Amino acid sequence: MERIRTCVVGATGFAGVEVCRIVLGHPALELTMATDRKAAGTRLADVYPAFEGACDLVLSLPEPEAIAQNADVAFLAVPHTASLAITPQLLSLGVTVIDLSADYRLHDAAVYEQWYGTPHTSPELLGQTVYGLPELNRSGLLVLGERHEKGEAVLVAVPGCYPTATALAAIPALEAGLATGDLVISDAISGVSGAGRSANARTHYCHANESVEAYGVAHHRHTPEIEQTLTQVAGREMNVVFTPHLAPLTRGLLATVYMTAADGITANDVQDAYERRYADEALVSTLPAGHMPQTSSVAATARAQVGVALDDRRRRVIIASCAIDNLGKGAAAQAMQCANLVLGLPETQGIGVTAPLI
Amino acid sequence: MERIRTCVVGATGFAGVEVCRIVLGHPALELTMATDRKAAGTRLADVYPAFEGACDLVLSLPEPEAIAQNADVAFLAVPHTASLAITPQLLSLGVTVIDLSADYRLHDAAVYEQWYGTPHTSPELLGQTVYGLPELNRSGLLVLGERHEKGEAVLVAVPGCYPTATALAAIPALEAGLATGDLVISDAISGVSGAGRSANARTHYCHANESVEAYGVAHHRHTPEIEQTLTQVAGREMNVVFTPHLAPLTRGLLATVYMTAADGITANDVQDAYERRYADEALVSTLPAGHMPQTSSVAATARAQVGVALDDRRRRVIIASCAIDNLGKGAAAQAMQCANLVLGLPETQGIGVTAPLI
Amino acid sequence: MERIRTCVVGATGFAGVEVCRIVLGHPALELTMATDRKAAGTRLADVYPAFEGACDLVLSLPEPEAIAQNADVAFLAVPHTASLAITPQLLSLGVTVIDLSADYRLHDAAVYEQWYGTPHTSPELLGQTVYGLPELNRSGLLVLGERHEKGEAVLVAVPGCYPTATALAAIPALEAGLATGDLVISDAISGVSGAGRSANARTHYCHANESVEAYGVAHHRHTPEIEQTLTQVAGREMNVVFTPHLAPLTRGLLATVYMTAADGITANDVQDAYERRYADEALVSTLPAGHMPQTSSVAATARAQVGVALDDRRRRVIIASCAIDNLGKGAAAQAMQCANLVLGLPETQGIGVTAPLI
Amino acid sequence: MERIRTCVVGATGFAGVEVCRIVLGHPALELTMATDRKAAGTRLADVYPAFEGACDLVLSLPEPEAIAQNADVAFLAVPHTASLAITPQLLSLGVTVIDLSADYRLHDAAVYEQWYGTPHTSPELLGQTVYGLPELNRSGLLVLGERHEKGEAVLVAVPGCYPTATALAAIPALEAGLATGDLVISDAISGVSGAGRSANARTHYCHANESVEAYGVAHHRHTPEIEQTLTQVAGREMNVVFTPHLAPLTRGLLATVYMTAADGITANDVQDAYERRYADEALVSTLPAGHMPQTSSVAATARAQVGVALDDRRRRVIIASCAIDNLGKGAAAQAMQCANLVLGLPETQGIGVTAPLI
Known part of the structure; x- marks a missing residue:
């Protein structure tokens, strides 16, 4: 089988290079191009x-026409606004885009402009973009897959890392009506790679x-993205208080997410709801009742683990x-999970059975 | 000046050895005895x-009479129940006790028995013990100091680490009436030394x-201790949802503490209340508005830093x-801060101006 | 294609569980059995x-007959002497053994007995075992592969971690005659997983x-193993002074290996010899002249990188x-590299293109 | 007693800020001035x-005249050449200089110029500077102390971190004639703070x-400094092969230092020589025979621990x-140890009894 030609835009950032690593090990994809504005001309x-x-690939400049000549699908691992600058042209050139940036995640251009402080230059694309959380929007991604198969270039907006973890923690309780009220507190801890490759104090x-x-x-940009997802899930407008922390890993x-429990529910009800919700998710x-997850269990994979009390x-x-x-799961591997769905490949192909265990 | 003879009980645990280190560098104290049940007979x-x-001190067994012969003050860095077993006798032998265990922190023996699953064998001491959070109970500690100066042996219950940090984060808002309602969520992250010296998975x-x-x-034993303090501060019964995390340091x-804001207050009101509350605390x-603290800034000291939003x-x-x-501040250095107050010494003597900065 | 039935003995140790992880992701192998003496009966x-x-596999006891019923190949990730106790029987039952323990690495049973302080109970196997450093003994491993294909059970002794790195650092200089004398100093640094899963001080x-x-x-047990390899490579008796260090990863x-340079050689000679020696190794x-490797570049893979000056x-x-x-490369992935060669599979199958890059 | 007015030049670098921390806790010194070229005008x-x-001190520019007005002693925690630019003037203005840079460590200006690639602009000072390794040159430092007491400004060149550790590891064996030959290999591991505060890849x-x-x-600039010290100690020209490593702390x-053993010596001879050599050093x-030191035992102190085999x-x-x-001991605390000797203070004053033990 001919492998699908793949370009990674922003290949030297932490998410970008992780996409490169995954593509290199993916049996159905071929890394034909990797771009970096500053390092173009040197090898990855x-x-x-x-x-x-x-891998001896030489980095290129992120020029849409060159990308379209070399690749059928492009992963954009770029800062916000950089995707705005390139995605419309890539789509019109027939390149399916898996966008890891924040540019197409929010359905409402006004909310984007409020939180990112910059105009959204292609709001017309927001309606046809799918927010790439497969556990919530798998059917939407499969519809994109059908369009892709017919030769249409499609666009996936891969969720941010904090929104992914918060959503997966909150979805079962909200969907099952176990959590009431309109406030969710998300207190999260991230490793330092979340701060990006830039060297600073x-x-x-x-x-x-x-x-x-x-x-x-009280002002992290992932807040509106989380609120959008939880509002979709709960069917009522949800408010999120979100505090990210940095830890030395x-x-x-x-x-860790806090939600008001509905009257009368028991711990068993909660445990059952979570187990049922994710029973068919690969x-x-x-985790069994009484257990809470640790991040090392899912390192370098697209996996998520949830514990509840x-x-x-x-x-x-x-x-x-x-x-x-x-x-x-917070970036590159989830992007590949989305790409697999869109490209008609097995959903978990190439993204790791399990973490390096210790 | 003759230095005050000091014994550290449980000297090889992490809190105990930190007390030893502080005593060795304290100009007014002398480490005359250090005990450890298992390592007795070997050098620290x-x-x-x-x-x-x-330091060439040889570890001893924690026998109250030997302690009373060798020391005027004893720091107990032992697990719960071990203090119950020794404190009454130490007091009756005239030794002032700075207890780092949980045994005398809760005012209500029934709450102790409920959370620790064991009877409290000296509830009569609870009324005369001071909970050693100097920023809240300094006057009580100074009263103990007066009694100690008259030759009476007194007892300080040094707070736990999570209760200390949670209380310092919540006190100004609760005292000033900026936080309403009866629920405080405390989401906390601790280094691994909090899990103690025992080697396990x-x-x-x-x-x-x-x-x-x-x-x-949902069931950590520091919960009732935090609730006791916040209830004292707020003047109404407070409920605490407390989630500790372990991080690799x-x-x-x-x-990080979440409290419902009273109507009409502004961010400036909150910042001002915190600045005023701690203005005279050494x-x-x-921290200035917009800044949040990092733990490395206070490593190896009795200092605390608070940021608010x-x-x-x-x-x-x-x-x-x-x-x-x-x-x-979560154990040994706060114990010494309490001891300084009780022993009539400058409150911050011997406990470090500032952290090793990097 | 039917997958090769595989058993991992000692599946809960750090090397054992890493073998399990690799087998689970290997397209040609199936993890049919995993054993652990203490945890038998519970799931991995x-x-x-x-x-x-x-993976829902339940751990079993390491009984040779059960292993022979369930597996064609067994990876032994056990402490020394535990392999002695089981390998002869496994071979006679027709199970090919990839042994990660030290039991069959030393060609001379007397040296084994001197360094490990215990008799070698199956010295007759030493002559037919191949020391599984493919870059040195690939032909020997391929001969085992021929015997395995004919239905014979064969035995590979997978090198220790320090011997692997030291050998790969020293081989090109010794083979090319660039290093003279009989002394090699190997100063090495290992992560903590090298100390094993046992929880201790x-x-x-x-x-x-x-x-x-x-x-x-001056007395680490990997010393004679390193000397055996360097003596084989140099064609003269080599002495090794070996100092391992523990670092927090x-x-x-x-x-890092120190060897006396032969008269007249230049830095270019050295660089060339290393590049040539490993040019065909996957x-x-x-690394290019002037570059030294870092361990993160090869994490979770069978790869090695060498720099020289x-x-x-x-x-x-x-x-x-x-x-x-x-x-x-120091244990599980090299074991799989050896297994691939013995089982007639592509040498690098299932062992990772590249490390998680950050 | 009036405290000695102290200036730290380069106060925001890692060594500089550590000097500031020590001065702030030092009973005989007062931090009257701290300079930083870039951050001048802001608070430390x-x-x-x-x-x-x-500490509310505001950072100043490093102007010699201002320093001389505000301080009796200046610690220079600056990159090489920056000390050359300021030290002569400080001395002529009567300020005693404790220089942590490399500028005055090498006795021979030509060697400095060869390794640092820049001319030495005040070679006339080299003859009157003492290399501040107190365990080797205490008498020289005390002579500086006598001159300082008479009102003369004096100059101490504080050793580099690698030279300090290598020298302390090698001195007893070389002085006692237990090590022969002219080659010492020093294989060293440093924490990341050794790379300085600059944020880079x-x-x-x-x-x-x-x-x-x-x-x-093969080309680290600490090499000639180590060779100078070992040559002084051995009484013959010593060659040093020096390899530094970076580890995640x-x-x-x-x-770890490798030296050729003289004929006939025993392990006991070596252990005895080291114990005798450092018996009177505070x-x-x-360490006892069979024990090797770990760096955490000496963190944040001027202490060193040596093990030998x-x-x-x-x-x-x-x-x-x-x-x-x-x-x-590799920078700030050793600088203070030197300063104490020069200023007529107890040698270990203000530099920490023992490390934070865990």
Whole structure:
């Protein structure tokens, strides 16, 4: 079988290089092109010596026409606005786009403009984009797959890392009506790779090591994205208070979510709802009652694990904790999960059975 | 000046050895005795090579009469129930006790028995014990100091690490009436030293490294201690939902606390209340508006730093984050802060101006 | 194609579970059995929650007859002497054995007995065992493959982690005659997983974190194994001074090797010899001149990277540094590389194109 | 007693801020001035929030005349050449200089120029500077102290971190004639703070974490400094092959040193020589036979610990391993040890009894 020609745009960022790694190990894809504005002309292996002996690809400039000549599908691992600048042209050139940036995640251009402080230059695409959380929007992704098969270029907006973990922690309780009210608190902890590859005071080893801290409190840009998803799930307007923390690990993200318990529900009800919701999901597991997930269990994979508890002493609160790899299920591996669905491939192909276990 | 003879009971645990280190550097105290049931007869330096060349003390058995012969004050760095077994006798032998265990923290013996699953064998002491959070109970500690000066042996119950950080994060908002309702959510992250010196699957380097996880969800024993303090502060019965997490660092604890904002308050009101509350505290600092603390800033000290924000988009929530060292302000250094107050010494003597900064 | 039935003996140790992970992702193998003496009867996923949702296999006791009924090939990830106890019977029952223990690595039973302090109970097998360093003994492994194809059960002794890295660093210089004399110094650094899964004072997170230390100085058991290999390569009796260090990372091993430079050689000669030696190796790369490898580049793979330099100021010394994953090329992934060769599969099948790059 | 007015030049670098921290806790010194070219005008606490609530000093420009007005002693924690630019003037203005840079460490200006690639602009000072390794040159430092007491400004060149650890590991064997030949191999491992505060690809958390690597192989600038010291100690010209490694910890440095053993010596001879050599040193300890030091034992202190072994199998080699804190005994704390000697204060005043033990 001929392999699908694949380009990774923004190949030297942390999410981008993880997409490259996954494509290189994917039996149905071929990494034909990788771009980086600054490093164009040098080999990917010069930037990441891990590729030495494994991949000799030379980085290119992210020019849409060159991408269209070399690839059938493009993964965009770029900062917000960079995808706006290139996606419309890629689509019109017939390249299916799996966009890891924030540019097409929010359905409402006005909300985008409010939180990102910049106009949305292709709002007409928002209606035909699918938000790539397969456990919530698989049918939408499969519809894109049908259009792709007919030769149409389609666009997937891959969720952010915090929204993915928060959504997976909250969905079963909200869908089952176990959580009431309109407030969800998401208190999350991310590894340092979430801060990106840019070297600055905050990503310096000696700053991040042996320390934890909150950041972006009360104004992190993932907040509206989480609210959009939880509102969709709950069927009522949900408010999210979201606090991300930085902890000294490279990869991994844990979201612990607090929701008001509906009257009369028991811990068993909650456990059952989560187990049922994810019973048929290959990549999301509910842990046995009494167990909470740890991020190392899902490192370098597209997997998520969820644990749940009910604090039923006085004020009754559902506490759900979801572990993902911020670069895996939180970015590159989930992007590939979406791509597999859109490209007609087995959903989990090429994205890792299980984590390196220790 | 003759130095005050000091015994550390449970000297090889993480909190105990930190008390030893502080005593060794304290200009007014002398480490005359250190006990450990298992390692008695060997040198402290055999257990902790860091003491090689710095301290040749041989560990003893924790026998009250021997302690009373050798020390005027005893720090108990022992598990719960071990303090119950020894404290009454130490007091009757005239030894002032700074107890780092949980045994005398809860005012109500019934609550102790419910959460710790064991009878409280000296409830008569609870009324005369001071809960050693100096920023809340300094006057009580100074009264103990007066009694100690008159030759009476007194008892301080040093707070737990999570209760310390949660209380310091919540006190200003509750005292000032900025937080309403009866629910406080405390989502906290601790370094692995909080799990103690016992070697087990969870403290194995390869388990704890590169991972975060929640534990003790909805039933951690620090919950009633936090509720007791917040109820005292708020003047109404407070409920606490408390979720501790483990992160890959040795020392450090961050508590991020969520409280319902009273109507009409502004972010400035909140910032002002915190700054005013801690303006005269030597060891607790409110960070400038917009800043959140990181645990490395307070490592190996008795210091705490607090940052605060108001999420005033729709559901209005006060978010306060407090960083301490779980073994410093969360245990040994706070114990010494209490001891200084009780022994008539300068409150911050011997407990570190500032952290090793990186 | 029917997949080869595979058993992992000692499946809950760090090397064992890594073999399980690799087998689960290997297209030609099927994990039909996994054994653990203590955890038999529980699921592998109960011990390693990472398998939750990915593998429901229940652990068995390591009984040779049961293994022979369930598997064509067995990976032994057991401590020394445990392989002695089971390998002869497995072979006679027709099971090909890939042994990760030290029991069959040394050709001379007397040397084994001297360093391991226990008699070698099946010295007759030593002559027909191949030391599984494919880059040195590929032809021997392929001969085993021919015998295996004819239905004979064969035995591979997979090298230790330190011997693998030291050998790969030293082989090109010794083979090419660039290094003279009979002394090689190997100064190596390993991640904590090298100390195994047993929870003890040394593997406690708070001991291993933020610290480096030497251990086993002048008497580590990998010394005779390294000497055996370097003597084979150099064609003269080589002495090795070997110092392992522990550093705070989970996976990764770096060996920096010092060899006396032959008269007249240049840095280019050295660089050329290394590049030539590994030019056709899929899993060992020589880095460009001036570059030294880092262990993260090869994490979770069977890959090795080597960098080399010549200190030609006064005393002329070749310095070669080799990075591997102690559980990958240093154990499980190299075991699979050997198994692939013996089982007639592509040498690198199932063992990872490249590391998770960050 | 009036405290000695102290200025720290380069106060925001890692060594500089550590000097500030030590000065703030030093009973005989007062931090009257701290300089930083870029951050002048802001508070030190704005750069390092750990100082929030502990120190309100505003950073100044490093102008010699202002320094001379405000301080009796200046610690220079600056890159090489920056000390050349300021030290002569400071001395002529009467300020005693404790220089942590490399500028005055090498006795021979030509060697400086060869390794640092820049002319030495004040070679006339080299003859009157003392290399501040107190365990080797205490008498020289005390002579400076006498001159300082008479009102003369004097200059101490504080050793580099690698030279300190290597020297302390090698001195006893070389002085006692137990090591022969002219070659010493020093294989060392440093925490990331050794790479300085500059944020770049190599100090990014995600690069440094979970990895070890060699760097500067065969050409690190500490090499001639080590050779100068070992030549002084051995009384013959010594050659040093020096390989530094980077490991994922913030603070800590371990040097493992290999020396050819003299004929006939025993392991006991070596152990005895090390114990005798450091018996009267307050800050350097020889560990009991069979023990090797770990860096965490000396973190945040001026202490060093040394362990030693003899590999006497065939090629007989002395292996000595020395643990220091690269910012403590390797920089700031050793600088203060030197300052104490020069200023007539107790040698160990203000520099920490023992490390935070875990």
